[in-house]
Amino acid sequence: MRISFDLDDTLICYHDGARHDPNRVWRLLRGWLHEPLRSGAGALLRELGRDHELWVYTTSYRDPRTVWWxxxxxxxxxxxxVNQYRHERTFGRRGPSKCPAQFGIHLHIDDSWGVWEENR
Ligand SMILES: [Mg+2]
Structure with missing residues (x-):
């Protein structure tokens, strides 16, 4: 099964009181990769990754290579x-905010009710 995750407020949380996994970014990459991963997300993703294909689907313009590393x-x-550039290549600028099914994604995890409304 292909499962995708949103980034902002799903895997990456900056709000007050948010708990994060210990920083495991390799020392040489810390200048580029400095975002905090939500507490427990690393273990969950590693476990899911054993049996499922994991994607990220974000409305941000983050570089896919940066997210991957x-x-x-x-x-x-x-x-x-799938970042916003890749999404717009498929849907243009007036399409839905996200459309996981169009990318063959079976399950998408997101904090946005708008994404749920658009895709139910
Ligand atoms: Mg979000």
Missing amino acids: WLRCYGVRLGYV
Whole structure:
């Protein structure tokens, strides 16, 4: 099964009181990869990655290679990263905010109710 995760407020949380996994980013990469991973997310993704293909689907413009290497430092191997540029290549700028099914994603994990409304 192909499972995708949102980044902001799903895997990456900056709000007050948010707890994070210990930083596992390799020392040489810390200048580029400095975002905090939500507490417990690393273990969850590693476990899911044993049986499922993991993707990231984000409305941000983060570089897919940066996201891939960031999670690689936590022992997670992503299949693909859909960022806003890649999303717009498929849907243009007036399409839905996200459409996981169009990318063959079976399950998408996201904090946004808007994404749920658009895709139910
Ligand atoms: Mg979000």
